Amino acid sequence: MKNIDQYFKSLIVEGTSDIHFKVSRPPLRRVHGVLDPVEGEPLTPGDTEEIAIHLLGSTLWERFLESQEIDTSYSIPGFNRFRVSVFRQRGSISIVMRIIPFAVPTLDELRVPEVVKKIAMEPRGLVLVTGMTGSGKSSTLAAMVNHINTNVKRHIITIEDPIEFLHQDRKSSINQREIGIDTSNFAAAFRAALRQDPDIILVGELRDIETMEIALRAAETGHLVLSTLHTTDAKETVGRFIDAFPPHQQKQVRIQLASNLRAVISQRLLQRADGSGLALAAEIMVVNAAIRGYIFDPQKTGEITENISKGKEHYGMQTFDQSLMELLQLGLISKEEAVKNATSPNDFMLKLSLK
Numbered sequence: 001m002k003n004i005d006q007y008f009k010s011l012i013v014e015g016t017s018d019i020h021f022k023v024s025r026p027p028l029r030r031v032h033g034v035l036d037p038v039e040g041e042p043l044t045p046g047d048t049e050e051i052a053i054h055l056l057g058s059t060l061w062e063r064f065l066e067s068q069e070i071d072t073s074y075s076i077p078g079f080n081r082f083r084v085s086v087f088r089q090r091g092s093i094s095i096v097m098r099i100i101p102f103a104v105p106t107l108d109e110l111r112v113p114e115v116v117k118k119i120a121m122e123p124r125g126l127v128l129v130t131g132m133t134g135s136g137k138s139s140t141l142a143a144m145v146n147h148i149n150t151n152v153k154r155h156i157i158t159i160e161d162p163i164e165f166l167h168q169d170r171k172s173s174i175n176q177r178e179i180g181i182d183t184s185n186f187a188a189a190f191r192a193a194l195r196q197d198p199d200i201i202l203v204g205e206l207r208d209i210e211t212m213e214i215a216l217r218a219a220e221t222g223h224l225v226l227s228t229l230h231t232t233d234a235k236e237t238v239g240r241f242i243d244a245f246p247p248h249q250q251k252q253v254r255i256q257l258a259s260n261l262r263a264v265i266s267q268r269l270l271q272r273a274d275g276s277g278l279a280l281a282a283e284i285m286v287v288n289a290a291i292r293g294y295i296f297d298p299q300k301t302g303e304i305t306e307n308i309s310k311g312k313e314h315y316g317m318q319t320f321d322q323s324l325m326e327l328l329q330l331g332l333i334s335k336e337e338a339v340k341n342a343t344s345p346n347d348f349m350l351k352l353s354l355k
Helices: 004-011 045-067 115-120 137-151 186-193 209-220 234-243 247-260 289-296 301-310 320-329 335-341 345-354
Strands: 016-021 028-031 034-037 069-076 080-089 092-100 125-130 155-160 173-178 200-203 224-229 261-271 278-286
Touching: 004 016, 004 045, 004 069, 016 045, 045 069, 045 080, 045 092, 115 137, 115 261, 115 278, 125 137, 125 209, 125 234, 125 247, 137 155, 137 200, 137 224, 137 261, 155 186, 186 200, 186 209, 200 209, 209 224, 209 247, 224 234, 234 247, 234 261, 234 301, 247 261, 247 289, 261 320, 261 335, 278 301, 278 320, 289 301, 320 335, 320 345, 335 345
Parallel strands: 125 224, 125 261, 155 173, 155 200, 200 224
Antiparallel strands: 016 028, 016 092, 028 034, 069 080, 080 092, 261 278
8 A cells, every 4th residue: 555644534524433444344433323335346454454554553563563552643744643553363453444534524514412511611510421433522622622621721631542633722721641551540640630830630441449439439528520431411421420430439439429420411313314423312410409319318319310301491301202203303313213222112102193
């Protein structure tokens, strides 16, 4: 391959989010959520190795040969950035590249609920953005940091694996640290961040108990902590966070989480009715006195979703089903897509029949 960057460019069409390279088949690209092959010859082991060396450079290539897998980022100046994962499968090299725009998105561009702007401006506490892989969590977090950066003077430290969106200082000062390049791991960087006079700490993911403990401690000591979990909704997020700890710690963790959690933003990306792309459905839980009590009492945690549905007018909260109903009424998604993604399809159909 003479010009690999030009080759990457040729694979990208409007709506492309990911590109896959795998031996014995042509490249694949995900467009508006659908993964399809690109016309062309199947890739050879030499092809994927050449692409991997080009993406990684000599230092990271040596590290890949030792570990057999590596995550990093890559830029084509003036075109796009990519989050890159290089790994081995069945003895050959495979590569997945996720496209990251150079421009940091705004909350308005992402069409997240207006209350997220208020959540981003919380002076302290823990805010979690959750959802499955590919649900837009990183974009929402970047847009929240962008909103803070545009409006107030803060010191923001991000800990990412790898760095995705590149932020430019506006009103705030932003230090972005990448795992494996600027720091060894999330926990070490998170502990160090507490000594670096931060107002806001963004941690790419709460991957283990240690980072969860530090997140709670940071929130308790007056910092705003932004992070993600791979959970589907607010109720599951609360349960997953607490259940990550051993039983003898869970009562104390409930107390800490109830006191310091400020909001959970859970996301799903759905096919638009006109086939032009994806629409964001979001459940928003803002922690008020009632929600705080439900987190604290394990017997009442299951009532969280019902309380969210009642908090739309006063707190800007909404359940997934309320979000789906709104998207459906706006004509952005089809009835079939809404019912398929509803938390309770039968209840959703009943509400539709009453409209």
